[in-house]
Amino acid sequence: MDYIDPHLHMVSRTTDDYETLARMGCVAISEPAFWAGFDRGSVESFRDYFRQLTDFEPKRAAQYGIAHYTWLCINAKEAENVSLSREVIAMIPEFLECKNVLGIGEIGLNKNTRNEATIFLEHVDLAVKHKQQILIHTPHLEDKYQGTRMILDMLMGDSRIDRSRVLVDHVEEHTIEHVLENGFWAGMTLYPVSKCTPQRAADMIERYGPERLMANSAGDWGPSKPTAIPDLIMELKKRGHSRELIQRVVYENPKTFFSQSKPFPH
Amino acid sequence: MSTKQPMAERSATQIVADEFMIARAKIVELAATLDRIERASGNVDDSKNMQLLVQGIHILIDDQVEKAKRVQLLMSRDYDPEWQNIMSISKKGG
Known part of the structure; x- marks a missing residue:
């Protein structure tokens, strides 16, 4: 079955992973900008990273017939450095016309601090001013509930935000309802330990239905599995769900959401 | 259930x-x-994490629904609706 992985950090994966993804049915991915595992020291490091996301990775993906899209930002972990964050935000418009850029992301909170919230709001302002879609990172573990509620407060406090153009990622059992009931898209991140398993994602699909809901693998440099979406497809098949339902979550929904950005084929 | x-x-x-x-x-x-x-x-009697594990196990065997959500909330920091005032973060964008 063809599928789209809407949140996959391919800069931290090998070319072999692209081949495996293609064999598993992955036809497109979107790669949000994220933390590199260390704090970068200058705006030039981000400029090089954005060149990698907008030039090199699309070519690597294309070798295996996979379409590569991306989102740009400075992530929440590095947002504690407010001056660097502002330099990066000022530089992002240089890349917004690149043909694989879908919007601003993954912006959000990490430890739910004032500096993180300040830089989050400045990213949101950038997105609104440039009519960009937004991809949101919600914190992990004990910070997730508080951080998700804070993010939603900030988004809903801005009347300029079109909620149908915002994807809130890493939802789990205690946050999904707040995201969906307020009109945002929700992403479930399938991860071996700290996030959501394919089984729990299948539970949430059964509980809330497929409307504005999608799944991703994150596939970053931590313990993660870039082929986690095929695991979800298998789980849903085992439970007897229809091909139409599965296809809606893993293909149609990402396509519908991304189609609101100019670079994505309509 | x-x-x-x-x-x-x-x-x-x-x-x-x-x-x-x-x-x-x-x-x-x-x-x-x-x-x-x-x-x-x-001794872990005073360990907050140990207390959370025990409370989580109690949720598994009680007679209430939404066990996964309740375990998640148990293990979560509290949300204060007044956080924007406390942090002096603007409530209105644009």
């Missing part, structure tokens, strides 16, 4: 049949972790 989901294709009987071995393995893992703690030196 009172919250039956309309999209679920499987009956409760079927789910127990399908997932018994998986759930059994997870219970044994949890039991072995508690044994390991018990055998080790030191």
Whole structure:
């Protein structure tokens, strides 16, 4: 079955992973900008990273017939450095016309601090001013509930935000309802330990239905599995769900959401 | 359990049949972790994490629904609706 992985950090994966993804049915991915595992020291490091996301990775993906899209930002972990964050935000418009850029992301909170919230709001302002879609990172573990509620407060406090153009990622059992009931898209991140398993994602699909809901693998440099979406497809098949339902979550929904950005084929 | 989901294709009987071995393995893992703690030196009576584990286990065996969500909330920091005032963060964008 063809599928789209809407949140996959391919800069931290090998070319072999692209081949495996293609064999598993992955036809497109979107790669949000994220933390590199260390704090970068200058705006030039981000400029090089954005060149990698907008030039090199699309070519690597294309070798295996996979379409590569991306989102740009400075992530929440590095947002504690407010001056660097502002330099990066000022530089992002240089890349917004690149043909694989879908919007601003993954912006959000990490430890739910004032500096993180300040830089989050400045990213949101950038997105609104440039009519960009937004991809949101919600914190992990004990910070997730508080951080998700804070993010939603900030988004809903801005009347300029079109909620149908915002994807809130890493939802789990205690946050999904707040995201969906307020009109945002929700992403479930399938991860071996700290996030959501394919089984729990299948539970949430059964509980809330497929409307504005999608799944991703994150596939970053931590313990993660870039082929986690095929695991979800298998789980849903085992439970007897229809091909139409599965296809809606893993293909149609990402396509519908991304189609609101100019670079994505309509 | 009172919250039956309309999209679920499987009956409760079927789910127990399908997932018994998986759930059994997870219970044994949890039991072995508690044994390991018990055998080790030191005292965890004042450990907040240990208290959270015990409270989480109580949720598993109570008669209330939404167990996964309640365990998640148990293990979460509190949300204060007044956080924007406390942090002096603007409430209005644009």
